Structure formats: C-alpha cells, structure tokens
Amino acid sequence: MDNQTVLVQIQAAFPATITEIDERHGDLKLRISRESLLAVMQWLRDHAELQYTFLESVTGVDYLGRDPRFEVVYHLFSFRHFHRLCLKVGAPEADPVVPSLTGLFPTANWQEREAYDLLGIEFSDHPALQRILMPDDWIGHPLRKDVPLGYEEVAFTFNQDRIYAHKPFAKE
Amino acid sequence: MGLEEKAGDLGFVTTTLETVVNWGRTNAMWPLTFGLACCAIEMMGAQSSNYDLSRFGMEINRPSPRQADLLIVSGRLSRKMAPVVRRLYDQMSDPKWVIAMGDCASCGGVYNNYAIVQGVDEIVPVDVYVAGCPPRPEALIDGIMRLHAKVMQEKIGGKAHTHEEQIVVEHKDTGLIQVT
Numbered sequence: 001m002d003n004q005t006v007l008v009q010i011q012a013a014f015p016a017t018i019t020e021i022d023e024r025h026g027d028l029k030l031r032i033s034r035e036s037l038l039a040v041m042q043w044l045r046d047h048a049e050l051q052y053t054f055l056e057s058v059t060g061v062d063y064l065g066r067d068p069r070f071e072v073v074y075h076l077f078s079f080r081h082f083h084r085l086c087l088k089v090g091a092p093e094a095d096p097v098v099p100s101l102t103g104l105f106p107t108a109n110w111q112e113r114e115a116y117d118l119l120g121i122e123f124s125d126h127p128a129l130q131r132i133l134m135p136d137d138w139i140g141h142p143l144r145k146d147v148p149l150g151y152e153e154v155a156f157t158f159n160q161d162r163i164y165a166h167k168p169f170a171k172e
Numbered sequence: 173m174g175l176e177e178k179a180g181d182l183g184f185v186t187t188t189l190e191t192v193v194n195w196g197r198t199n200a201m202w203p204l205t206f207g208l209a210c211c212a213i214e215m216m217g218a219q220s221s222n223y224d225l226s227r228f229g230m231e232i233n234r235p236s237p238r239q240a241d242l243l244i245v246s247g248r249l250s251r252k253m254a255p256v257v258r259r260l261y262d263q264m265s266d267p268k269w270v271i272a273m274g275d276c277a278s279c280g281g282v283y284n285n286y287a288i289v290q291g292v293d294e295i296v297p298v299d300v301y302v303a304g305c306p307p308r309p310e311a312l313i314d315g316i317m318r319l320h321a322k323v324m325q326e327k328i329g330g331k332a333h334t335h336e337e338q339i340v341v342e343h344k345d346t347g348l349i350q351v352t
Contacts (some may be wrong), residue, residue, distance in 0.1 A: 136253050142286040152280065152290045168297050170258075 001079040003028040006050065020088075029086040037089050038099050044076060044085070045104055052085060054075040055105035060115030064145035069093040070121050074101070091121060100126040113167055118143035186306035190328055197241070198229075198265065198320040204240035204260065205233040208248025211274040211306040218309035225313065228320070237263040242319075243296065244312075249289045261296045269323070271315055272298045275305045 001101050003023055004168055010030070011018060017040060020031035029123035044052040056075040063069055076085045100123035101108040112123045113132040119140035123129060131138065140147060155163045192203060202283060210243035219225045219233070220258045234240040237260045249257060261270065272292050280290035289295060302315035 133252075147286070150284045151286050151288075152284060154284060155279065167291075168295070169293050 001078075002081050006083065006085060009047075009050065010044075012041060020110065027084065027086060031088045031090070032096060034089050034091065037087075038101070038104070040087070041074070041076075041101055041104050042084045051080040052076060054079060055101065055107055056084070057112035058101070058108050058115060060119040062119055062123045062141075062143065062145045067092060070096050070119065072098050072115065072121060083160070096120060097122045097124050099124050100129075102126055117141070122145060176226050176315075177352050185271060190326070191324075193328065194324045194326055195308075198323050200229045201241045201316075201320070201323075202234045202239065203230060203242040203244050204237055204264070205235045206243065206260065208253070209274075209276065211246035211277070214306045214309055215244055215273065215312060216247045218312045223309040223313060225316070228313075228316065230316065238265055240264055241268055242316075243268065244273050245270065245277040245292045245296070246273040246306075248281060248283050249292050249295065250287050251289055254289050254295050254301045258294070258295050267326075269299045269319055270296050271312075271319060272301045273312060273315070275303060278303065281305060300344070314340055 002058055003026070007021065007030075010071075014032075014036060014149075017032045017036040018030050019033060021125060022029040045131075056077050056090040057123060061071040061073060063071060066079040070093070072091065073088045074089075074090045076087065077083070078085075089098055096128045098121060100112055103114065103125070109127070110132060112126055113129065116126075116129055117131040117133050118141055121142040130136070136140065153159070153163055173325055177230075183319070207213075217223060219230070230242075237243075243261055243264065245257065252317070261268070270292075272278045276283060276288065277292045278298075282305075292298060300315045300319045302311055304311050307315075
C-alpha cells in the first residue's frame with residue numbers, strides 16, 4: 001500500500017479536515033484540525049481495509065513564536081499493510097487543549113500524560129491527567145521553550161562563596 | 173603467632189579507646205548496595221577482583237540500609253529520586269558516612285538542568301567528594317582511604333571534621349581539585 005492510496009481514501013472520507021499534506025522520504029504527514037481528530041482516528045482504526053490499529057507514539061512539540069504554538073504528533077501503524085502514517089494537530093497557546101485518544105487507544109494514556117507534564121498541553125476527557133515524570137509538586141512545564149535551559153549558576157573558585165551562601169546544604 | 177614472633181614478647185599493648193573503636197569502624201565499613209548511574213559500574217569494578225576493595229574490609233555490600241555504614245552516592249541524582257536517597261540515609265544507623273562519587277553527585281556535573289539535584293550535599297551531608305566522570309576505581313579507593321583517615325580522627329561523641337574544615341588536594345597528574 002502506498003501513500004497515495006491512503007491519502008485519497010482519507011480525503012474522500014473527510015474532505016475538509018486536512019489542512020496540510022507533506023510527503024518526505026516516503027513518509028506521509030498530514031496536519032488535521034483539532035475538532036476532527038477523534039473522528040479521523042476512529043475511522044483509521046476501524047477501517048476494514050486500512051486497519052491502523054497501532055498508535056506508535058504521541059509526542060508534544062513547542063514551536064515558540066508560531067501560531068499555533070503547540071503541536072501534538074501522532075504516529076499510526078498498520079500491521080496489515082506495514083504502513084506508517086503521521087498526523088499532526090495544532091493547539092494555540094491560549095487554549096492548549098487537544099482531545100484525548102485514551103478511549104480509542106489505551107496506550108495514549110501515559111504518553112499524553114508525558115506531553116502534559118513536560119509541555120503543558122492538556123488533553124480533554126483524559127481519565128487521569130497528572131504528572132508522570134516530574135514530582136507532583138513541581139511548578140511549570142520544564143520542556144517549554146521559554147523555560148531557562150540551565151538550572152543553577154555554575155560555581156567556580158571566584159564566585160563559589162556567593163553561590164554557596166544561599167545554597168541549601170543538608171543537615172545531618 | 174605472627175605478631176609475637178616479629179615483635180618479641182610484647183606482654184600487653186596500650187592504646188586509647190577511640191583508636192580501637194575507629195580502627196574497628198574503618199576496617200569493617202560496609203557500603204550500601206546502591207548505584208545510580210555509570211559511576212556505579214566503576215564502584216563495582218573497585219569491589220571486584222582487579223581492584224579488590226576487600227583488602228580494606230569493604231567487600232560486603234549490605235542490601236539493607238540498617239546494616240550499612242557508608243552510602244556511596246554513585247551517579248547523578250534526579251529530583252524524583254532525591255527523597256528515596258534521603259530516606260535510605262535516614263534508615264542507616266549511626267555512625268554513618270557519605271561519599272559523593274563523581275562529578276554529578278558532587279555538583280550536578282554536566283547536568284545543569286531541572287531534572288538533576290545540583291550536588292547531593294543538598295540532600296545528605298557528604299564526607300568525601302570524589303572527582304571524575306566517572307572516577308576510576310583507584311580514585312574511589314583513594315576517596316575511601318581519605319574517609320578512613322577522617323574516621324580515625326573522630327572523637328567519641330561526635331565527628332571531628334565539620335564542613336568548615338576542608339582539605340583541598342590537587343592531583344598532580346590530572347590537575348583535578350579534590351575537596352574533602
């Protein structure tokens with residue numbers, strides 16, 4: 001099965017949802033609208049011929065300075081045809097909410113939690129949208145591009161007295 | 173047997189209680205079986221036959237913190253792991269000592285980011301810092317020897333050294349600075 005067959009079938013079923021088509025190195029990437037995500041995913045999973053039954057990965061991306069700022073990337077795989085399909089959904093900074101796929105693919109649960117934990121993308125109707133990697137009391141989302149990269153000023157001989165003065169050393 | 177033949181008839185030996193207690197502590201200082209990252213591989217190397225840490229009475233790693241005297245923090249400590257390490261340290265019975273092995277455990281190393289504790293001295297009080305990324309087994313054994321020398325100076329009723337009394341050693345061949 002080639003990319004063109006898949007594309008023609010999706011376009012026939014959902015004429016207005018695909019906003020961008022990109023084919024590079026033999027991989028088909030489609031940008032679709034947020035509202036149609038669940039319908040497209042369910043259609044791809046349950047289609048008698050295509051059978052994209054495996055959600056390989058859910059990834060969040062932060063494109064700071066672009067609109068929409070956030071993007072969620074899904075990779076679907078069809079064991080029947082050994083074919084891979086990439087779907088992208090954008091989410092603006094003011095309303096970073098994307099529908100959750102946990103109802104369709106249980107594997108989406110932890111991967112969506114990871115995207116929420118590190119980037120702050122929220123997934124509506126997720127059964128337990130909590131932090132998964134960072135401690136529960138952590139404030140902020142550390143992989144956002146506007147979070148500083150370095151965590152602490154590096155101590156050298158010339159400035160270590162100033163840094164160690166306010167560093168929280170442990171007591172016995 | 174051996175001692176008497178070499179030294180003649182000693183009759184009796186006098187020493188101080190502190191020396192005997194500290195001698196016993198240094199020569200049966202059991203580390204906790206605890207590895208975090210690649211430094212743990214070097215720690216295992218130090219304990220296996222090539223470097224043979226059992227020469228110093230340290231061949232037994234205790235899996236239970238209640239039976240261990242020494243916590244070797246070998247590797248970078250993530251912020252989510254930090255409460256676990258503190259809990260292990262609290263479960264160890266006194267007297268207890270801590271070695272921060274490697275750059276990551278000493279100061280965060282190359283991981284100057286949100287996920288890693290910038291030096292385990294924020295979590296547990298450290299007695300000896302061993303520099304290196306990772307330190308070779310010789311460096312770890314050197315750190316342990318320095319800890320033994322420190323324990324030999326301890327007084328009954330409290331540790332002799334505090335954080336204010338630091339020993340700074342610069343390694344001539346590598347140029348690394350070691351602070352104990």
